[in-house]
Amino acid sequence: MYTCITKNVEETKELGKxxxxSAKSGMVFLLYGDLGSGKTCLTKGIGLGLNINATINSPTFNILKIYEGDLTLNHIDAYRLEGINQDLGFDEQIDGEGLTVIEWPQYIMDTIGDNYLKIEIIINEDDTRTFNFYPYGKEYEVLLKEIVC
Known part of the structure; x- marks a missing residue:
């Protein structure tokens, strides 16, 4: 496990950047955290790192948003999918080209393979954020060694 602490929105975006x-095509980032913990803020930073010019916001109502940059960013919010037992076609994004970032992945874990980066976001009492990174796959170990917190 790797851990980073951010003090504000700007530091969270910088971590995402x-x-x-450092992301490579085919990678999957799973974001766990309470409402308001910074999942979408981190994703906005990831978009900056991918040179995406579009405004990135939560895909809660769309469920999936796709952004073009140095890599395609597939941004999935699975929050509203709890208890839905049907094939929604996310396999194409998760197993395809680009980087896939999934908020609330616990609701669609059966569609996610064994290689991914689990990112747990904890809101601390002083309103800082603790990011715990759990790499599932060698490529994520390499990625995390490139990121110095």
Whole structure:
């Protein structure tokens, strides 16, 4: 496990930017955290690292948003999918080209393979954020060694 602490939105975006710059096509990032913990903020930073010019916001109502940059960013919010037992076609994004970032992945874990980076975001009492990174796959170990917190 690797851990980083950010003190504000700017530091969270900067952490995301580092992740985006180091990401490779086919990678999957799973974001766990309470509402308001910084999942979308981190994703905005990832977009900056991928040189995405579009405004990145939560895909809660769309469920999936696709952004073009140095890599395609597939941004999935699975929050509203709890209890839905049907094939929604996410396999194409998760197993395809680009980087896939999934908020609330616990609701669609059966569609996610064994290689991914689990990112747990904890809101601390002083309103800082702790990011715990759990790499599942060699490529994620390499990525995390490039990111210095």
């Amino acid at each position: 580092k992740l985006g710059k």
